Amino acid sequence: MIDLASLPNSLDSPSEFTAHSITRSQLYLVGGTLLVVWGLYAAWRRHAIKCLVPLRGPPPSSFLLGNTPDLYNAPRGFAYHHAISETYGRAFKIHMFAGEEQVWLSDTRALTHVLVRDTHVFDETPAMTSEFHYCFGPGLISVRGDIHKKQRKMIQPLFGAAHVRALTPTFWSIASQLATVIRARVNAGFASDAAKGIKKSENGQPAAVIDLWKWASRAALEGVGIGSLGYSFDALNDETEDNDFMIAVRELPYTVYPLRKFMPICIWCMRNLPLWLQHTLAKIVPVPRAQKVRRVVETIQGNCEKLYAEKKAALLAGDAETAAQIGAGKDVMSVLMKANMAATASEKESLTDEEVLGQMGTFISAGHDTMSSALARLLYCLAHDLPRQRQLREELAKARANTVDQLDFRAVTALPFLDAVYRETLRLYAPVPFQNRTATEAISIPLGAPVQLTNGDFVSELPIAKGQTVLVSIEAVNRDPEIWGPDADKWRPERWIEGLPESVDNAAVPGAFAHTLSFLGGSRSCIGMKYAEVELKTVLISLIENFEFSPAPGQENIVWRLSLMQNPALPGREHLEEPELPLLVTVVKPDAGVGKRAI
Numbered sequence: 181m182i183d184l185a186s187l188p189n190s191l192d193s194p195s196e197f198t199a200h201s202i203t204r205s206q207l208y209l210v211g212g213t214l215l216v217v218w219g220l221y222a223a224w225r226r227h228a229i230k231c232l233v234p235l236r237g238p239p240p241s242s243f244l245l246g247n248t249p250d251l252y253n254a255p256r257g258f259a260y261h262h263a264i265s266e267t268y269g270r271a272f273k274i275h276m277f278a279g280e281e282q283v284w285l286s287d288t289r290a291l292t293h294v295l296v297r298d299t300h301v302f303d304e305t306p307a308m309t310s311e312f313h314y315c316f317g318p319g320l321i322s323v324r325g326d327i328h329k330k331q332r333k334m335i336q337p338l339f340g341a342a343h344v345r346a347l348t349p350t351f352w353s354i355a356s357q358l359a360t361v362i363r364a365r366v367n368a369g370f371a372s373d374a375a376k377g378i379k380k381s382e383n384g385q386p387a388a389v390i391d392l393w394k395w396a397s398r399a400a401l402e403g404v405g406i407g408s409l410g411y412s413f414d415a416l417n418d419e420t421e422d423n424d425f426m427i428a429v430r431e432l433p434y435t436v437y438p439l440r441k442f443m444p445i446c447i448w449c450m451r452n453l454p455l456w457l458q459h460t461l462a463k464i465v466p467v468p469r470a471q472k473v474r475r476v477v478e479t480i481q482g483n484c485e486k487l488y489a490e491k492k493a494a495l496l497a498g499d500a501e502t503a504a505q506i507g508a509g510k511d512v513m514s515v516l517m518k519a520n521m522a523a524t525a526s527e528k529e530s531l532t533d534e535e536v537l538g539q540m541g542t543f544i545s546a547g548h549d550t551m552s553s554a555l556a557r558l559l560y561c562l563a564h565d566l567p568r569q570r571q572l573r574e575e576l577a578k579a580r581a582n583t584v585d586q587l588d589f590r591a592v593t594a595l596p597f598l599d600a601v602y603r604e605t606l607r608l609y610a611p612v613p614f615q616n617r618t619a620t621e622a623i624s625i626p627l628g629a630p631v632q633l634t635n636g637d638f639v640s641e642l643p644i645a646k647g648q649t650v651l652v653s654i655e656a657v658n659r660d661p662e663i664w665g666p667d668a669d670k671w672r673p674e675r676w677i678e679g680l681p682e683s684v685d686n687a688a689v690p691g692a693f694a695h696t697l698s699f700l701g702g703s704r705s706c707i708g709m710k711y712a713e714v715e716l717k718t719v720l721i722s723l724i725e726n727f728e729f730s731p732a733p734g735q736e737n738i739v740w741r742l743s744l745m746q747n748p749a750l751p752g753r754e755h756l757e758e759p760e761l762p763l764l765v766t767v768v769k770p771d772a773g774v775g776k777r778a779i
């Protein structure tokens with residue numbers, strides 16, 4: 181920084197400069213550089229994509245960064261998203277980096293075009309695909325157009341009901357391991373509190389405060405590891421030290437997210453620079469967080485490559501070798517690799533080695549963070565509503581009364597109150613709060629209700645510019661009071677049992693799940709939707725049968741941070757990357773609704 185106070189009054193008398201002060205030529209250099217930077221910035225702004233009609237919207241909070249500091253703000257982001265959607269409605273303008281304007285959308289008619297009808301125009305945004313491509317190669321989440329169609333056609337059946345049914349025993353084994361490790365933690369915490377004279381339990385049963393985020397995240401890691409990759413992270417073993425693979429997967433979302441606001445610069449580099457230069461820049465750019473992302477990604481990639489080679493060798497060695505592996509050949513990757521080897525006869529249908537490998541990182545990133553977020557939120561909601569938690573426990577006890585075996589796929593998905601709790605939590609607290617889509621050509625999309633522009637005119641069609649990005653507000657649709665009724669922002673599972681209002685059907689939400697956008701909709705909706713449901717429900721059954729969850733004394737308030745996936749933090753500790761969810765966990769008595777299989 182130039183200290184202006186240290187400059188002499190007259191710049192005309194160089195003789196007055198000391199050896200340490202700035203010379204005239206240095207000053208010209210600094211001034212010239214600033215002018216060039218300003219010129220580049222002005223040119224960039226002039227070429228930045230603007231809205232084609234004068235939409236209303238929140239004023240930018242930063243000249244350079246637009247609304248991004250608020251839109252991507254982790255602790256205060258949700259409040260900002262709710263406030264702007266209440267103020268500006270279902271279609272408005274938001275300001276991004278260097279003058280770019282995006283369209284915020286929660287109008288379900290317009291979103292039907294974005295997500296379902298005009299998907300040939302509104303593909304996944306290049307920011308997203310480039311980010312994932314850099315991290316994991318050409319997996320389902322990072323490819324577009326025809327390649328995406330080809331991959332989706334091959335992978336979709338592997339996440340269908342038949343395969344998820346076959347994976348249900350795997351999910352039960354994860355659920356049971358999780359309950360065992362939590363029980364051990366509660367017993368240890370209880371003993372240690374008792375030794376200090378701290379009483380945590382009213383009913384005499386062991387109770388202790390446990391960080392449930394940690395265990396939700398580990399269960400999700402095992403879920404995606406064993407179910408999708410055929411690999412155990414050994415994440416539910418209390419004795420195991422975290423390995424580098426496990427740490428990297430956990431750190432990935434929190435390391436990448438803060439860099440999102442710099443995406444326009446990254447995309448420019450990806451579009452304009454040769455690959456070797458991009459890799460060199462990624463290695464030398466002096467930004468510690470960028471270097472951390474690189475290390476995390478390299479660790480995940482290295483481990484995936486090793487695992488892929490092992491799986492391929494086992495598949496080539498025959499069925500016995502595959503069956504001996506973790507997942508016993510039922511995991512998604514094993515089935516995919518087998519199907520792909522069989523499809524090699526038809527070159528057009530099959531995936532390249534790079535594409536198959538790309539799915540590993542894709543499943544890890546798509547299936548771990550979302551699942552940790554959903555499970556943590558389910559536990560949080562139930563912990564803050566003991567009567568409904570008990571109602572759920574009673575429903576589980578009844579379901580157990582007729583069987584000594586684990587509930588099968590059909591039974592797990594058929595429990596009405598469990599289903600209502602699951603749907604309501606994913607509606608109100610969608611783990612992925614918003615997504616983007618970018619128009620590959622100019623297009624006009626119809627609106628469900630006319631929108632007033634800043635000049636007072638109304639439009640019932642919204643023109644979108646070529647290259648313009650639309651922010652699909654999953655949250656705003658899921659909480660819209662005109663769709664869900666005046667109690668839309670309340671967690672009330674009964675709404676799913678009583679019957680939804682007519683307005684829900686009328687809204688024709690283009691979502692794949694329960695009239696919501698939680699798993700999005702259309703050709704790029706979540707492929708792991710059924711897998712997520714069965715895994716989350718089995719884990720929840722096991723936990724609710726064995727434990728009662730309630731707010732941790734003195735730590736009742738939790739801040740839910742906006743991120744790629746929403747995640748919990750303690751007030752005053754929101755700056756910490758690793759989320760936290762301390763809850764008081766009490767072992768429930770055998771006569772308090774625990775099924776025969778309680779551990």
Ligand code: HEM
Nearest residue numbers: 320321546547550551554611612699700704706707708712
């Ligand atoms: C509660 C849990 C989950 C939620 C809320 C969720 C949500 C979503 C959402 C919103 C998308 C759309 C992303 C976009 O368009 O950019 C998506 C895509 C995807 N999800 Fe999930 N997901 C969950 C669990 C899973 C699981 C367990 C897996 C796999 C193991 C998975 C695999 C995928 C994949 C591969 C895609 C990309 C699909 C495509 O582009 O064709 N998800 N998910």
